[in-house]
Amino acid sequence: MRFNITIERDEDGVWVVECPSIPGCVSQGYTKHEALENIRDAIYQCLQVRSERGLPLTIETCQIEVAA
Numbered sequence: 001m002r003f004n005i006t007i008e009r010d011e012d013g014v015w016v017v018e019c020p021s022i023p024g025c026v027s028q029g030y031t032k033h034e035a036l037e038n039i040r041d042a043i044y045q046c047l048q049v050r051s052e053r054g055l056p057l058t059i060e061t062c063q064i065e066v067a068a
Helices: 032-052
Strands: 006-009 015-018 026-029
Touching: 006 032, 015 032, 026 032
Parallel strands: none
Antiparallel strands: 006 015, 015 026
16 A cells, blocks of 8 residues: 655654554654654554554545645
8 A cells, every 4th residue: 555644854853754644643763764664664553453443544635726
């Protein structure tokens, strides 16, 4: 499965990664590489828990255009 993720650095320089299509699926790392490895594990774990609880694996996400 492929997932879109967001990546940003916080005020302490830690990389924070989130998978918007899986509620609560967030991870972090001291390097970008570490954060990306950690979100892979977090996604796997979140999918396992959602499956065990009978929840939909993902929620719908989409893109919209906003004039600035």
